[in-house]
Amino acid sequence: MTSPDDRYLWDRTGPADPEVEALERLLAPLAHRAGPAPSHATGDLAPGAGPGATLAAARARAWAPFAAAAALLLTAGLFARRGDDATSSRVVVTAGTGAPLATGAWVVAEGGERELALGRLGRVTLAAGSRVQVRRVADDETRLYLASGRLEARIAADARPRFFQVDTDAARCVDLGCRYVLEAGEDGASRVRVLLGQVAFEAGRREVFVPAGAECWARRGRGPGTPRFSSAPQALVEALDAFDAATADREARRAAARRAAAVADGREDLLAVWHWLDDDDDAVVRLALDTLLARAGPPSPSFVRPSGRPTAADREAFREHLELGW
Amino acid sequence: MALRGSSPDPAPVVPAAPAVADDVAGVLAAARAGGAAAFEALYRRYAPVAHGVALARVGPSDAEDVVQDVFVALHRSLTTLRDPAALASWVRSTAAHAAVDRLRRRARAGRPEPLSDVATRAAAVGDEGAALRARVLAAIQGLPEAYREALVWRLVEGLPGPEIAARTGLTPGSVRVHLHRGMAQLRAALTEDRPR
Numbered sequence: 270m271t272s273p274d275d276r277y278l279w280d281r282t283g284p285a286d287p288e289v290e291a292l293e294r295l296l297a298p299l300a301h302r303a304g305p306a307p308s309h310a311t312g313d314l315a316p317g318a319g320p321g322a323t324l325a326a327a328r329a330r331a332w333a334p335f336a337a338a339a340a341l342l343l344t345a346g347l348f349a350r351r352g353d354d355a356t357s358s359r360v361v362v363t364a365g366t367g368a369p370l371a372t373g374a375w376v377v378a379e380g381g382e383r384e385l386a387l388g389r390l391g392r393v394t395l396a397a398g399s400r401v402q403v404r405r406v407a408d409d410e411t412r413l414y415l416a417s418g419r420l421e422a423r424i425a426a427d428a429r430p431r432f433f434q435v436d437t438d439a440a441r442c443v444d445l446g447c448r449y450v451l452e453a454g455e456d457g458a459s460r461v462r463v464l465l466g467q468v469a470f471e472a473g474r475r476e477v478f479v480p481a482g483a484e485c486w487a488r489r490g491r492g493p494g495t496p497r498f499s500s501a502p503q504a505l506v507e508a509l510d511a512f513d514a515a516t517a518d519r520e521a522r523r524a525a526a527r528r529a530a531a532v533a534d535g536r537e538d539l540l541a542v543w544h545w546l547d548d549d550d551d552a553v554v555r556l557a558l559d560t561l562l563a564r565a566g567p568p569s570p571s572f573v574r575p576s577g578r579p580t581a582a583d584r585e586a587f588r589e590h591l592e593l594g595w
Numbered sequence: 596m597a598l599r600g601s602s603p604d605p606a607p608v609v610p611a612a613p614a615v616a617d618d619v620a621g622v623l624a625a626a627r628a629g630g631a632a633a634f635e636a637l638y639r640r641y642a643p644v645a646h647g648v649a650l651a652r653v654g655p656s657d658a659e660d661v662v663q664d665v666f667v668a669l670h671r672s673l674t675t676l677r678d679p680a681a682l683a684s685w686v687r688s689t690a691a692h693a694a695v696d697r698l699r700r701r702a703r704a705g706r707p708e709p710l711s712d713v714a715t716r717a718a719a720v721g722d723e724g725a726a727l728r729a730r731v732l733a734a735i736q737g738l739p740e741a742y743r744e745a746l747v748w749r750l751v752e753g754l755p756g757p758e759i760a761a762r763t764g765l766t767p768g769s770v771r772v773h774l775h776r777g778m779a780q781l782r783a784a785l786t787e788d789r790p791r
Contacts, residue, residue, distance in 0.1 A: 275775045278749065279756040288782070289750070295728055296751045299655050301646035301662060465663065482700075500700040 361388055362406050362413075376401045378418065387411055391424035391433055391444075404436065412436060415459070419452040424466075431469075440487035443469040447481065457489030462499065470496070477544055480592070482537070491516060495544055498537040505532045509541055519550065526553050530560040536591055539564060543591055546584045554578055561587055620679035627673045638666055641686045643752040644762050648690035650751060651736060651743040657697045664693040683764035687744075734784040735777075741769075742777030749774055 276283030277290075361369040363386045364376050376383060378395040385393040385401070390411075395401055399418020405411060412434040413420075424433050424444045433444040435451055437459035442451050447466020453459040461468055462484040470477050470485050472492030479485045485496035494513035497506060508529035515522035526545065533542055542564075545557035558574065567574075568590035575583055625633035642662050649661035668689055669676075676682060735743045735750075748759045756774055760767040 275771070275778070278774050278778055279771055281755055289778070292731065292750045292781075293753065295724070295731060297753065299650060299658075299728065299732065299751050300753060301643045302659065464660070 390428040645690035647748040652694040745773035
């Protein structure tokens with residue numbers, strides 16, 4: 270039963286209910302932030318995979334529909350103009366006043382957050398005290414250097430994968446259509462946490478990919494470690510940290526891998542194990558294959574366990590098999 | 596319940612009813628065919644529904660992420676979602692599952708519940724409006740599921756009861772009862788919660 274007095278609560282007719290009005294005013298800031306709605310534009314998310322195409326680009330192709338939708342949703346409230354070909358526009362990096370920043374310019378977030386705009390393709394929020402240098406500004410690639418501090422990058426879906434990159438002393442963080450937080454410490458270590466889409470974390474020949482919900486550390490001179498989901502159990506985190514730290518001690522590294530494999534449970538935990546498929550140590554590769562087959566099954570009914578090291582196609586098959594759980 | 600002194604934020608604005616209200620099937624078909632405007636219409640209509648379901652269970656930052664999860668999932672499921680009548684229910688259940696997943700992840704990671712964290716931090720810096728907002732939301736989240744969702748849609752998202760019914764697929768009668776009973780329980784909860 271309802272009473273006539275609930276008319277304002279029901280549809281805002283009838284005498285105003287002061288308590289309901291007060292609650293509306295109090296709670297309104299929590300409402301869904303309605304921005305421009307996302308569109309279907311899957312766009313040209315990945316350039317053609319020629320002979321020189323990177324693994325990240327190939328991954329981006331596989332993730333394209335998801336990344337497009339995710340990043341469109343993410344950036345729905347960020348970009349007033351939509352529907353035009355943003356990638357063809359000239360990119361300028363601006364901070365605060367809107368004056369373009371030249372290559373080599375430094376931005377220091379003194380006294381509070383600062384925001385950089387990457388044309389219409391993205392925004393970067395610098396946490397207070399962070400120091401950033403503009404290293405390259407171009408339509409095909411815009412790159413910053415995070416010397417220290419923390420930034421949050423939000424990149425539009427219609428930006429090309431790899432368009433936005435951030436160097437740290439430990440690794441290069443390559444956006445593949447997403448939102449992420451990157452931190453760089455004074456000790457040269459850096460960490461990326463991905464909120465939407467995915468990021469490639471690279472140093473030299475080593476490249477890892479970090480999907481939404483996951484994070485990865487990189488150390489100066491060692492590059493990226495093993496990515497793991499932020500919700501990973503402590504035992505797995507400790508084993509992976511030991512694995513990443515044992516660069517010079519092969520037995521310790523294998524032991525840590527076995528500990529990690531033993532506690533890796535759900536598909537999220539297998540993100541780390543999947544990265545071992547192209548490890549330099551064949552014993553770690555075999556462990557990864559055993560673990561993935563045992564925990565997730567073969568990627569397809571016709572999959573044949575490779576007698577040697579998995580090929581790139583094998584790794585991609587496993588990734589596609591696992592990513593639904595990521 | 597004493598709410599005087601709370602934030603003088605403007606009254607919530609009811610989002611304009613999109614054309615999709617009259618032709619869910621047509622808009623869903625257009626979105627399936629790749630129509631950006633159609634997907635946008637679906638987003639405008641159902642994002643507040645998903646957000647309300649999420650906010651009835653998780654904190655504000657997680658709720659926004661849940662909305663994104665839902666529409667990423669919707670984008671991927673357009674080809675399999677054949678029954679337009681089931682879309683509202685699909686959005687609600689997907690949002691509920693996504694919110695519960697986030698709660699589980701937080702529990703597994705041992706991270707603090709974000710809502711209480713917000714309230715604590717807001718109180719620490721003297722932001723009484725934010726602290727009160729967090730307390731009221733916590734009180735709503737303590738109500739039975741049907742009541743808390745209805746109250747969030749009405750008080751947070753700013754949707755009048757008939758619009759809630761239209762967008763969620765629930766009957767107007769049940770929405771009205773849920774609002775009425777939920778408001779009564781919320782008043783009681785806030786009275787008990789009031790500092791003495």
